[in-house]
Each structure stands twice: as structure tokens, then as C-alpha cells.
Amino acid sequence: MAVMREITYQEAIREAMSQMMRESDDVFVMGEDIGVYGGAFGVTRGMIEEFGSERIRNTPISESAIAGCAVGAALTGMRPILELQFSDFITIATDQIVNQAAKLRYMFGGKAKVPMVVRTPGGSGTGAAAQHSQSLEAWMAHIPGLKVVQPSTAYDAKGLLKAAVDDDNPVIFYEHKLLYRTKCHVPESLYSIPLGQADVKREGKDVTVVATSIMVHKALEAARLLEQDGIDVEVVDPRTLVPLDEETLVQSVKKTGRLVVVYEAVKRGGFGAEIVSVIAESEAFDYLDAPIVRLGGLPVPIPYNPELEKHAVPQVPDIVEAVKRTLAYS
Amino acid sequence: MPNITQSTLKLTRDEAVHLLHQMWLVRFFDEKVDEFFARGLIHGTTHLCVGQEATAVGACAVLRPMDKITSTHRGHGHCIAKGADPKRMMAELFGRETGYCKGKGGSMHIADLEKGNLGANGIVGGGIPLATGAALTSKMKQLGYVVLCFFGDGAANEGSFHEGLNLASIWKLPVVFFCENNQYGMSGSVKEMFNIENIADRAKAYGIPGAVIDGNDIVQVMDTVETAVQRARDGHGPTLIEAKTYRWKGHSKSDARKYRTREEEQAWRARDPIARFRALLLEEGLLDVGTMDEIEREAAREIEDAVAYAESSPMPALESILDDVYA
Structure with missing residues (x-):
């Protein structure tokens, strides 16, 4: 019997990404300061050492370009995970997420697939004030063509992230800054929690x-x-x-x-x-x-x-x- | 215009036939669409590229089948030039089930993924980041293809232009940024919206080569794009090409063209890219007048066939509205 470990929400997300990247070369992560810095909230810490800078892609501060780059990569066969540093910055990436990612499959008559995940931390409680603390998920949920996930525990975060990356459609994955340090039992092996199960x-x-x-x-x-x-x-x-x-x-x-x-x-x-x-x-x-x-x-x-x-x-x-x-x- | 190199013709006869045929297909397609809009036979809106045939056909002519393009709202020419079937394009404009998007996309959203066309785009500059992503796939999977990103002068003032060109440059992505400067973003003249002579001068800011060319000279378009594509394929990163051209028609169907003079339009019509290519082919002795006229008639027949196909195609069933919906 494997002992059930307790790991944090942040570790669960990192573990899910790492395990999926070991399974498939199509999965990679891009985002601002996700390389040696490890991401603004430390979620990708250590990943560049294992996967290198080709697959843990440090990007310029260009939310529109990196969101669109993820869409273009997804459209042509990759499974990008975009870390958007704060969910407030979705405002800058919105054209690419709302007008491109969400639309392509339907607008092109069903031929296109856009398997991408936007991981982004939302919520208040860190003292970062008005431009770094919002919860804008209703905007995304309003758009036909986007799936929207809000995990509340480390266990859910790992399983839902696996399902999100496996999905052939764009998924907005809202993490919460105050949950990153919360712990619970999380199986070591990779598992999936289907999207759409309360x-x-x-x-x-x-x-x-x-x-x-x-x-x-x-x-x-x-x-x-x-x-x-x-x-x-x-x-x-x-x-x-x-x-x-x-x-x-x-x-x-x-x-x-x-x-x-x-x-x-x-x-x-x-x-x-x-x-x-x-x-x-x-x-x-x-x-x-x-x-x-x-x-x-x-x-x-x-x-x-x-x-x-x-x-x-x-x-x-x-x-x-x-x-x-x-x-x-x- | 500075930096313009002389056209150098190195075409075979077959290539010349193909290029001229494609140019006529593009022109007849859009002229037919224009006519149908005027007669109220197609609804919605459309953006015609009559007068810009040399950019679409010339740029795509030097691509390999595996190469990809991203297109714009004025994208019928790009689509045809990348190998799309005018029948299915026309069916899409008629809103038919047999159209490229099953009648759900219309003029601004035709994509032909099998032929490497990642789609027209209703958002000005929207395709630029997409092109970088498609190029990233090529690089990461070592697929060897290049992405040719079409956009207009208007898009060069979008943030996505700056962000996308910088990203492609720092990552040395295999992409060619091809700006069709047709002098107007809707009613906004480049003279009014830019404080620089050439959009391609901005290439310096991204540390990439830039080239300004005569976009109505198909041979020059081919030469320049070929060099840029080779550079991209060799792993040296992007190039910014600015092709100066002109759209003969208005921005979209409801444009009275008050922002420009009829004299200016006539001056550009005198630089008709098809007439110039015909003259060149004649001068070089590659094709005779009779052959070229037959190519023109053949293209016109194909567009008539496309119309017949579209008109006889079924409308999508109302129940199909939820097809391809996942969220």
C-alpha cells in the first residue's frame, strides 16, 4: 500500500505538468519568469532544470503575443500550457483567447483543434490591490468555446490539470494565490478528474x-x-x-x-x-x-x-x- | 521607393501559366463576389483584394505545400494562392454546408488547414501571434515548415505586431512577416497613420531584416519572399517584408471611398499587377497573347463553375448550429 502523501496545491500543479511533459513531447510550458525564477508564485520552480529552456519557455512581457503563440502552437499540434502571471493580465491577452482560441474550431467548421491551457492565478488576499487581485472568471465562462476550471484543492488541481491538458479545446485554469500553500492528500501517479464533475x-x-x-x-x-x-x-x-x-x-x-x-x-x-x-x-x-x-x-x-x-x-x-x-x- | 531590387525573371513556362492563372482566379473570384453583393445575392460583408493579386499569388508561389500561412480579413487571394478550391470558398460565402466552414465562418473566416492555410482573421493583427505559434511548432517538432504571415498596413499599428515580431525575433522562429501595404486601413491613409515612410523600417527595431518592395510586381514579390523563406528555413529567424500595393475597391461593401481621389485610384489601376505580368511574359517571350487570353478565359470559367457549385449546394440544417460546440 502506497502511503498517501500530502503535498501543496502548488506542488500538485507542478507535479502534474512535469509528469505530462515526461509522457508527451507535445506538452510544454510558456510564460513570464517561469524559467530560473520559477514563476511569480514558484509553481514552475525547478522545471527548467529538468526540461530545459526549449520546453520551459521564458517569454517577454507580451501577453497578447504569448497567448496567440499558444493558440498557434495548439492549432498545429502542440499542447501548450500558458502561465499567465496574474489573471488580471487576461485583459491584455483577451483578443487571442476570446476572438481566436475560443472561436477557431466552430468558426472553421469543426476542422481546427486548439488544445491549450491557460493557467492563471486569481483572487485577492495578498495585498496586491486592484490590478492584481481580481476574479474575472465569469468573463471567460460567458464565452462559448472556453472551458473554465477553478480547483480548490491540491488533489483537484492535479487531476483537473491533467484533464485540461488532455482536452482538445482551450481551457482557462484559474488557480488561487492563497491556495498555493494549502495541502492535502495527492496520489503520486498521474490521474484525471473529468471536467464537468462537481x-x-x-x-x-x-x-x-x-x-x-x-x-x-x-x-x-x-x-x-x-x-x-x-x-x-x-x-x-x-x-x-x-x-x-x-x-x-x-x-x-x-x-x-x-x-x-x-x-x-x-x-x-x-x-x-x-x-x-x-x-x-x-x-x-x-x-x-x-x-x-x-x-x-x-x-x-x-x-x-x-x-x-x-x-x-x-x-x-x-x-x-x-x-x-x-x-x-x- | 527605396530598397527596391530589380525584378529578375527566372520562371519556366509552366510556372508562368500557373501564376497568371492564379492571378486571374483571384481577380475573378473577388469581382464575382463584388457583383453578388451589389445584387444582394450574398449577405454579411466582404473585403476584396482586387488589385493586390501579385502579393497573394507571388508570396504563396514560393512556399512548399507543407508551409503554412496566416491570412487576414482581405483573404480570398491568399486562400486561392495557397491552393484552396474556389468552389468551396464560394459555397462558404453563400453560407452553404459545402463551404470551407460549413457556412458558419463566411468571408472573413475561411481556413483550409489541409493546404496549410491557418485561416483568414476578422481581427486586425490577430494572425500575427498565431503565426509565431505555428512557427514555434515547426521549430520544436523540427518539422521544417515556414509560416508566411500576411497582414495589412493597419495591423502594423496594433500591439500584436510589436509583440509578435519581437517574440519571433528573439526565438528565431521560421516565420516571414508579409505586410500588404495597400495604403489604407479602412479610411485611414498610411500618410495619416504613420510618421515613417516605410513600415518595413520597423524591422530594425526587432533586429531582423526588412525589405520594401513593389507589391504589384509579382516577380519581385517572389524573389523577396523566397529569400526570406530560405532564411527562415535555415533557422535564422524572421524577415519583415512590406509590399506596396493598392486595393482597387473600397474597404468593404459599403464604402463610398470619400477619403481618396478617383485620380489616385486611376494612377494605381495603371499599375495593374496582372497587366504588368502579362507584359513581362510577352516581352520575355514565355507566353503569347493567345495563350494568355485562354488562361484568362479558363479562370473565368472556373469561377463560374464555383458559383454554380455554391448555388446548387444545400443550406446547413438548423440542427447543425450546435455541431462542433464543446463549451
Whole structure:
């Protein structure tokens, strides 16, 4: 019996990339400062020593060109993994991701394949303020032609990254800066978690909390606190926004009859609104015993001051309060 | 215009026939499309390259079948020159199921991957980064192909031009950047939008060779591109070529051409790339007038056949709207 190791989210991503690169010469990584520097968050640390500078490609600070270069390489038979240093920089790469990568297969009548992954860290909590802390995943999820992944654990990150690289279509893989150091059991061998499979992170019968990325951990913490009050919370992590496992969400809400949706991105127009709509339009609607509660970020650029920064996005007490509010409704 | 080398003819008769035939195909294709738009038989929009036949045909003529191109919104000529079937192109413009994109792409998005055409592009400058990526594949997999990246003068003021040329230069990618300077980005004259005489002067900024050529002289286009392609294939990296040319028609179908004079248009029409090539072939004794006229008639017939094929092709079924959807 192999002992289950614990490694960090960051190590799990690095391990997945390294194992896939050993399996296939088509897989390579490109991005800013990913060589000897090891990437802004250290994810590619040590990889250039094993794979060399041809396959761990340090790029200039040219997000449009490197995104488009990944599209062109994917279109012609490679499986590039593009590390976009901060997910905010997707604004500069957007033409290539939205107008090119997402469109080519359909626009060319199904002939083209664009097997590329954009790995990019999102989220607040590092004091980097408004231009390095956003959660813009709803933009990408809105675009037909892009798959969108948001792993919340090291285990999910490794398996989902494998599935993303194996996919013949562009995948935006949102990592979270505050999750890079979090640990959990991760098998050494390479495994795949299919895109479009939600994960029930905690089973419960009273309230469903659907949370994404770092909010999964906050929801689990809230669930532990609520357990002391005898409240049994179910925490569901969609893991991938596109494709979205609607079935698991609907079944959970049918079971509990109450729903809280929590996400870090600005509440207005965020992906949580889509999740709420899925439930509202589904058979689960009839099972609801209380209005749905949606928690998201305030409509502000993420502020620098640490207390203001925390205040801008949902925290554990907000989730506890929201769960109690939905239970108080009768 | 500086830096222009004299044309040197070294064509065989068969090559001359092929080139002239291709130029006529490009011209007749776009003139037919123009006519159909005027008559309301095709919808949407289109961008015609009438008057620019020497750049598309000349540049592609020196490529090998395995080489690739990226094209632009004004891309019918590139597509034909890289070996596409005008029947399937016309079917695409008619929105038919038999079109290159099953009727879902239209004029601005025709791709012919089998022939190495990575697609027209509706985004100005959008193909430049794509070309670097396709060239990176060639380099990493040692496939030996070169990517010829077509773009217009307008694209040279996009950020993707700067980023893409720099990337290709530092990585010594096998790509040739071919700027068709047709004097206008929609209504914006190069005189108004650039403070330099030649776009290819920017090559210096990327540490790569630049060349300014007469884009209406097919032989000069071939010579220059051939040198650049060889350099790329030998692993020495990219070249920036600027071919000065002119689009005879407006930017797209609804252009009254108020931003330029009819006199200017006439002056450029006098430099018709097809007429010049015919004159050259005659002068060199490679083809006689009768043969050249027959080549012209044959090309016209092929375009008529393409129209017939398009008109008789089925429309895509409404259910096909979700085909090829994955996310």
C-alpha cells in the first residue's frame, strides 16, 4: 500500500505538468519568469532544470503575443500550457483567447483543434490591490468555446490539470494565490478528474452551500462552526464552471431545500448568478423552502489596506450568517 | 521607393501559366463576389483584394505545400494562392454546408488547414501571434515548415505586431512577416497613420531584416519572399517584408471611398499587377497573347463553375448550429 502523501496545491500543479511533459513531447510550458525564477508564485520552480529552456519557455512581457503563440502552437499540434502571471493580465491577452482560441474550431467548421491551457492565478488576499487581485472568471465562462476550471484543492488541481491538458479545446485554469500553500492528500501517479464533475466536499442535509475556489474552504470552515449549532451544511464545489455539473447542484438543493451561493468575484454579474439561475430554472425550484442567498464581492476595485481588502469579499462569518438567514425563513 | 531590387525573371513556362492563372482566379473570384453583393445575392460583408493579386499569388508561389500561412480579413487571394478550391470558398460565402466552414465562418473566416492555410482573421493583427505559434511548432517538432504571415498596413499599428515580431525575433522562429501595404486601413491613409515612410523600417527595431518592395510586381514579390523563406528555413529567424500595393475597391461593401481621389485610384489601376505580368511574359517571350487570353478565359470559367457549385449546394440544417460546440 502506497502511503498517501500530502503535498501543496502548488506542488500538485507542478507535479502534474512535469509528469505530462515526461509522457508527451507535445506538452510544454510558456510564460513570464517561469524559467530560473520559477514563476511569480514558484509553481514552475525547478522545471527548467529538468526540461530545459526549449520546453520551459521564458517569454517577454507580451501577453497578447504569448497567448496567440499558444493558440498557434495548439492549432498545429502542440499542447501548450500558458502561465499567465496574474489573471488580471487576461485583459491584455483577451483578443487571442476570446476572438481566436475560443472561436477557431466552430468558426472553421469543426476542422481546427486548439488544445491549450491557460493557467492563471486569481483572487485577492495578498495585498496586491486592484490590478492584481481580481476574479474575472465569469468573463471567460460567458464565452462559448472556453472551458473554465477553478480547483480548490491540491488533489483537484492535479487531476483537473491533467484533464485540461488532455482536452482538445482551450481551457482557462484559474488557480488561487492563497491556495498555493494549502495541502492535502495527492496520489503520486498521474490521474484525471473529468471536467464537468462537481464534488460534494461535505455532505449535509439542512442547507446547500455552493462555493468556488477559495470560498470552498471558507464554506467548510463555516460548516464546522454551524455544526456546533446543530446545523448540517452540505458544501458543493462545482470545480469547473464550464462545463457545469448542473445535476449535482440540483440534486443537492432538492435534498436540502435551501441554497447559499458564495464566490469571491464581484457579486454583480458574477458566475454565482448563473448557478442561482440554474437552480431557479430547474426542478429544484419546487423544493426550495427559502429564497436563495447569494454572497459575492462588493462592487469595488480590490483595495490595498488589509482590512478593507478582506471586507471586499465574503468571509466565514458572512457565510454563517447567510446560512442562518436562509434557515430562519419560514 | 527605396530598397527596391530589380525584378529578375527566372520562371519556366509552366510556372508562368500557373501564376497568371492564379492571378486571374483571384481577380475573378473577388469581382464575382463584388457583383453578388451589389445584387444582394450574398449577405454579411466582404473585403476584396482586387488589385493586390501579385502579393497573394507571388508570396504563396514560393512556399512548399507543407508551409503554412496566416491570412487576414482581405483573404480570398491568399486562400486561392495557397491552393484552396474556389468552389468551396464560394459555397462558404453563400453560407452553404459545402463551404470551407460549413457556412458558419463566411468571408472573413475561411481556413483550409489541409493546404496549410491557418485561416483568414476578422481581427486586425490577430494572425500575427498565431503565426509565431505555428512557427514555434515547426521549430520544436523540427518539422521544417515556414509560416508566411500576411497582414495589412493597419495591423502594423496594433500591439500584436510589436509583440509578435519581437517574440519571433528573439526565438528565431521560421516565420516571414508579409505586410500588404495597400495604403489604407479602412479610411485611414498610411500618410495619416504613420510618421515613417516605410513600415518595413520597423524591422530594425526587432533586429531582423526588412525589405520594401513593389507589391504589384509579382516577380519581385517572389524573389523577396523566397529569400526570406530560405532564411527562415535555415533557422535564422524572421524577415519583415512590406509590399506596396493598392486595393482597387473600397474597404468593404459599403464604402463610398470619400477619403481618396478617383485620380489616385486611376494612377494605381495603371499599375495593374496582372497587366504588368502579362507584359513581362510577352516581352520575355514565355507566353503569347493567345495563350494568355485562354488562361484568362479558363479562370473565368472556373469561377463560374464555383458559383454554380455554391448555388446548387444545400443550406446547413438548423440542427447543425450546435455541431462542433464543446463549451
